[in-house]
Amino acid sequence: xxxxxxxxxxxxxxxxxxxxxxxxxxxxxxxxxxxxxxxxxxxxxxxxxxxxxxxxxxxxxxxxxxxxxxxxxxxxxxxxxxxxxxxxxxxxxxxxxxxxxxxxxxxxxxxxxxxxxxxxxxxxxxxxxxxxxxxxxxxxxxxxxxxxxxxxxxxxxxxxxxxxxxxxxxxxxxxxxxxxxx
Amino acid sequence: xxxxxxxxxxxxxxxxxxxxxxxxxxxxxxxxxxxxxxxxxxxxxxxxxxxxxxxxxxxxxxxxxxxxxxxxxxxxxxxxxxxxxxxxxxxxxxxxxxxxxxxxxxxxxxxxxxxxxxxxxxxxxxxxxxxxxxxxxxxxxxxxxxxxxxxxxxxxxxxxxxxxxxxxxxxxxxxxxxxxxx
DNA sequence: GTCTATACTCTGATAGAC
DNA sequence: GTCTATCAGAGTATAGAC
Numbered sequence: 273x274x275x276x277x278x279x280x281x282x283x284x285x286x287x288x289x290x291x292x293x294x295x296x297x298x299x300x301x302x303x304x305x306x307x308x309x310x311x312x313x314x315x316x317x318x319x320x321x322x323x324x325x326x327x328x329x330x331x332x333x334x335x336x337x338x339x340x341x342x343x344x345x346x347x348x349x350x351x352x353x354x355x356x357x358x359x360x361x362x363x364x365x366x367x368x369x370x371x372x373x374x375x376x377x378x379x380x381x382x383x384x385x386x387x388x389x390x391x392x393x394x395x396x397x398x399x400x401x402x403x404x405x406x407x408x409x410x411x412x413x414x415x416x417x418x419x420x421x422x423x424x425x426x427x428x429x430x431x432x433x434x435x436x437x438x439x440x441x442x443x444x445x446x447x448x449x450x451x452x453x454x
Numbered sequence: 455x456x457x458x459x460x461x462x463x464x465x466x467x468x469x470x471x472x473x474x475x476x477x478x479x480x481x482x483x484x485x486x487x488x489x490x491x492x493x494x495x496x497x498x499x500x501x502x503x504x505x506x507x508x509x510x511x512x513x514x515x516x517x518x519x520x521x522x523x524x525x526x527x528x529x530x531x532x533x534x535x536x537x538x539x540x541x542x543x544x545x546x547x548x549x550x551x552x553x554x555x556x557x558x559x560x561x562x563x564x565x566x567x568x569x570x571x572x573x574x575x576x577x578x579x580x581x582x583x584x585x586x587x588x589x590x591x592x593x594x595x596x597x598x599x600x601x602x603x604x605x606x607x608x609x610x611x612x613x614x615x616x617x618x619x620x621x622x623x624x625x626x627x628x629x630x631x632x633x634x635x636x
Numbered sequence: 637g638t639c640t641a642t643a644c645t646c647t648g649a650t651a652g653a654c
Numbered sequence: 655g656t657c658t659a660t661c662a663g664a665g666t667a668t669a670g671a672c
Contacts, residue, residue, distance in 0.1 A: 412623070417625075446602060497656050
């Protein structure tokens with residue numbers, strides 16, 4: 273056989289994610305992805321219409337992994353304050369473990385970005401945990417406030433603007449304030 | 455005279471900022487900046503060692519403009535809750551008016567990014583407003599919490615993830631919770 | 637379905653004439 | 655101090671052979 277290499281969309285996405293995390297968003301080129309797969313760049317066009325299609329798939333995969341991670345760590349205890357705390361901790365922890373992937377997801381978010389199943393589920397999970405403390409099962413504005421804080425904290429922490437203890441203490445205080453004040 | 459065009463660093467930075475805001479961060483190339491100035495790209499190397507030097511200057515200018523804007527809008531009323539509200543409103547308003555510049559500043563932040571005079575002043579202003587409500591003049595963690603919320607909200611709002619009223623209401627609720635809970 | 641080959645455009649950066 | 659000319663490389667994407 274002439275060209276025994278067999279590709280598939282899932283494998284390409286997985287390779288793209290790995291490349292993204294090792295080389296950063298600038299390093300995510302079709303040439304580089306193809307090279308890792310032992311293939312030439314044009315071959316990828318058999319599976320993705322263009323680069324942005326591959327990027328969208330990477331974003332969807334990132335959301336899926338984030339959801340999986342948060343779900344696995346944030347069981348739902350009886351105490352609502354504890355439940356939202358666990359969710360929040362899991363969220364920022366994922367961003368600490370896989371910053372490149374996390375920021376790729378958040379930066380490339382387009383209007384439909386959360387229309388993926390994982391994106392919707394994440395939002396549902398957030399609404400549930402916020403609802404636990406505000407007794408409102410569909411508390412959009414409360415969820416926005418908490419999500420804003422979690423993402424903003426993640427950005428500041430990742431920017432290296434502070435020493436070690438600075439930002440983490442801010443996390444505790446901000447989260448406590450939101451829980452008691454919402 | 456052969457080449458009467460006279461450049462200067464400040465004018466180059468100003469042109470770079472304008473280009474950034476009109477074409478986005480991808481459009482910020484040395485060639486494009488030079489073209490707007492009616493000059494060829496190599497000439498810029500007489501004023502900036504390389505592209506990243508120009509980028510740093512753009513970031514510093516962005517911080518300066520942000521500080522100027524926030525200072526102009528956030529006088530310091532007697533009531534501490536009002537004072538921090540005005541600061542917060544001015545912050546997110548700037549990001550709404552000049553999103554490309556704001557995000558360029560925040561995304562390219564490196565450890566020394568806030569070592570510019572404007573960056574330090576912004577931090578001082580934030581500490582002051584937070585100190586007004588927590589009676590702690592050097593409340594680092596409180597300032598981190600508020601900044602995280604403001605930036606995170608800005609990102610979510612700019613991402614277009616929500617309808618019109620959704621995120622703004624979240625701003626009110628989150629800010630109120632932080633003010634009362636910190 | 638993968639390949640080679642190529643077209644095209646863009647980038648940052650440098651050398652040397654004027 | 656600005657220019658022309660050029661380098662060396664990146665990128666996405668397409669055509670057509672096998």
